[in-house]
Amino acid sequence: MTVAVITSKDPEFSKPFIDVDEWKDEPVRHRYVHGGFEGTDCKFSFYFPPPEQYEGRFFQPVLPMSGIEFAASIGVLYGIAGSIDFAVNSGAYLVESNLGRATPFPGDDPSVAGFRASAAVARYSRLVAAEMYGDHRPYGYVYGGSGGSLKTIAGIESTRDVWDGAVPFVMGIPVSMPNTFSIQALALRILKDKFDQIIDNLEPGGTGDMFAGLSTYEREVLAETTRLGFPPAAWFDHVRLARGYTGVWSVLADNIIRxxxxxxxxxxxxxGYLGYDAPQSLAEARIQHKTTITQVLYAADAKELGLPLPMAMPRGTANELPCGLRVAEAPEGHVLGATVKFTSGACEGHNMYLVGNRDDIIMTGVGEAHFENLDGLAAGDEVLIDNSNYLAFQTYHRHQVDPDFEIFDQFTVGGAPVYPQRPNPIGPRMARQGMGSNESGRFACKMIVVQTLMDEAAFPWQALWYRKKVEAQLGDKxxxxxxxxxxxxxxxxxAEPIAGLAMADTTPSRRTRMVSYLGVLQQALRDVAAWAERGIAPPASTACECVDAQVRVPATAAERRGTQAVVHLTVNGGQRAEVRAGDAVTFDALIEVPLGAGAVVEAKWDFDGTGEYPISEDCFDGSLTRMRATQTHTFDQPGTYFPALRVTNQREGDLSTPYGRIMNLGRVRVVVR
Incomplete structure (x- = not known):
């Protein structure tokens, strides 16, 4: 092990060491360096390309949660542009760290995981790079999504000499947590039997009225959710949302309670609180179920049974902490999010959270307050499965009205809150805990924000809130x-099935309803580097308007701008066609690429909703910025189909590269009698 002493602007990170230094050939040739800082929990991994492929920069992905510094090595970062091969292909070395923590939780000093550990690792990487490539200062670019976006912003706002550019994506703000998850949980409970009809009305060729057929209370909840910013089109994925975001609750719950x-x-x-005079739907949903553990399940057991692992598993404990329990008598009803309280045995007084269930098995997640106290859990221990706290959480946002955010106006009359207010809104406190600072909009580098229009967890309007912060600092500059x-x-x-959730794809496939934003992230990283290093300005920001917390973009590429192609698809001249089995159906598409966003390099058709896209257009030469595509198809079986055309544009018009491939799609409805 090599230990060095460096002059650091952060004395806590002054003694870096290297314990692994070796060349690897997979996925591409690179030098792998692993180490940390003595006296801290901070660990890092560097992935250096051969000198002939290096162009003087590094990319540094920042995860939402701490605890792992080798995510790129095991492919975890692929979907967020954190693959080793992409960095090398971009002339960059890759930097990652565990954010200074051995667990997913921020600890007593949130600035460590928020930005200080990342900054220390970035600074030290420059010294190692200079030793390898010769004396120089590598340009550095930090990026992160969701909770990682908060850490990305904390880094560039809290330092001035570490990074030259940043790409926050699917970004959160001070009121994101816990409000986006509380309103989502409320809607998932109240509307669970109505999502199919809601989505059918919103789909191409539908009525457009998502409230049709709902009860008064269901309408109120759907309206409340939408006015807070949830994009209604995302409800098609409600089964995955119910499973996945209950896992988020398990991570947040202990701190909300604290x-x-x-x-x-x-x-x-x-x-004044919903539970005081509970409506029938709430009273019926409340579960307080006593039972006994018959088997404690760990990671190996879960893998064998095809069960998901909890979202927040502290480093090195995957085989030590339970991730599921078999119980003598499983609870009935909607139990996701329930607290699993241990009422006897070695773990009496501690708890976990129920994030999934199958037959007599309950899958569990663990929060910060109890994960160190679960040794000794055993068969025969008694448990209480109680969803009272999760039900209460579902309307928490009503009691945290922040006058600085228009989304809360629906809970006020004449400026006064309708519901009792909590003494201290916890959203900003949770944001500070995640980033170690407050968002100011003040930074000295270049920034490209990537936000998605169907984001169910970081609502689209939230990026506009931060843009106003930036505008206040930079003005017309x-x-x-x-x-x-x-x-x-x-x-x-x-769009791909989420690893660990053990869930089947939807019908139609998720891949015909949505696209990956990976190509946009990759291009944003390359663009922010060209902007910082050579002064080459990237394509313009996407034009948009925000009405009732819903972000809308113009219909044409020229008006919309940004970096993604626009697809206009029709079937027999409209959004919906009703035909007989065996009739020929004509599909026509207009595809446009915004100025400076490259050319169309691929267009694929999926008529049956499988997500396979088996039919390709073959007219591309790397120069098309506007084109029409037409196909005729025959449906042999009756049913309702949602054919899709998926289009890819690429900045250089490169038909063969796997990088910077930016996708969009068009969809229509065909009803076959």
Missing amino acids: FDPGYFEDFWTTP IDDQYRLWYVEHAMHTG
Whole structure:
């Protein structure tokens, strides 16, 4: 092990060491360096390309949660442009760290995981790079999504000499947590039996009226959710959302309870809260179920059974902490999010959270307050499965009205809140805990923000809130430093099935409803580098307007701008066609690429909703910025189909490269009798 002493602007990170230094050939040739800082939990990994491929820069992905510094080595970063091969192909070395923490939790000093560890690792990487490539200062670019966007912004706002550019994506703001998840959970409970009809009305060729057929209370909840910014088109994925974001609750719950312990009692006992005079739907949803553990399940057991692992598993404990329990009698009803309280045995007084269930198995997630106290959990221990706190959480946003955010106006009359307010809104506190600072909009480098228009967790309007912060700092000079690109038909994560959720694809396939934003991220990183290093300005920000917390973009590429092609698809001249089996159906598409965003390099058709896109157009030469595509298809079986055309544009018009491939799609409806 090599230990060095460096002069650091952060004395806590002054003794770096290297314990692994070797060349690897997969996925591409690179030098792998692993190490850390003595006296801290901070660990890092560097991935250096051969000298002949190096162009003087590094990319540094920042994950939402701490605890792992080798994510690129195991492919975890692929979907967020953190692959080793992409960095090398871009002339960059890749930097990652565990954010200074061995667990997913921020600890007593959130500035460590927020930005200080990342900055220390970036600075030290420059010394190692100079030793390898010769004396120089590598340009550095930091990027992160979701909670990682907060850390990215904290880094560039809290330092001035570390990074030359940043790409925050699917970004959150001070009121994101816990409000986006509380309103989502409320809607998932109240509307669980109505999502199919809601989506059918919103789909191409539908009525457009998502409220049709809903009860008064269901309409109110859907309106409340939409006015807070949830994009209604994302409800097609409600089954995955219910599973995945219950896992988020398990990560947040302990801190919400710690920050505001009185709320969860007030909800059920105090006038003005929904639980005090609970409506029938809430009373029926409440579950308090006693049972006994018959088997404790760990990671190896879960893998064998095809069960998902919890979202937040502290480093090195995957085989030590339970990720599921078999119980003598499984609870009935909607139990996701319930607290699993241990009422006997070695873990009495501690708890986990129920994030999934199958037969007599409950899958569990763990929060910050209890993960170190779960040794000794055993068969025979008694548990109470109680969803009272999760039900209370679902309307928490009503009691945190922030007058600085228009989304909360629906909970006020004449400027006064309708509901009792909590003494201290916890959203900003949770944001500070995640980033170690407050967002100011003040930074000295270049920035490109990537936000998606179907984001179910970082609502699209949230990027506009931060842009106003930047405008307040930069004024009419904003275009010299900042861009905001919206990605149509993209959600918080990619279109592929989520690893670990053990869930089947939807019908029609998710891949015919949405696209990955990976290509946009890759291009944003290359563009922010060209902007910082050579003064080459990237394509303009996406034009948009925000009405009732819903972001809308213009219909044409010339008006919309940004970096994503626009697809206009029709079937028999409209958005919907009703035909007989065996009739020929004509599809026509107009594809346009915004100025400076490259050329169309691929267009593929999927008529049956499988997500395979088996039919390709073959007219591309790397120069087309506007084109029409036409296909005729015959449906042999009756049913309702949602054919899709997926289009890819690439900045250089390169038909063969796997990088910077920016996708969009068009969809229509065909009803076959």
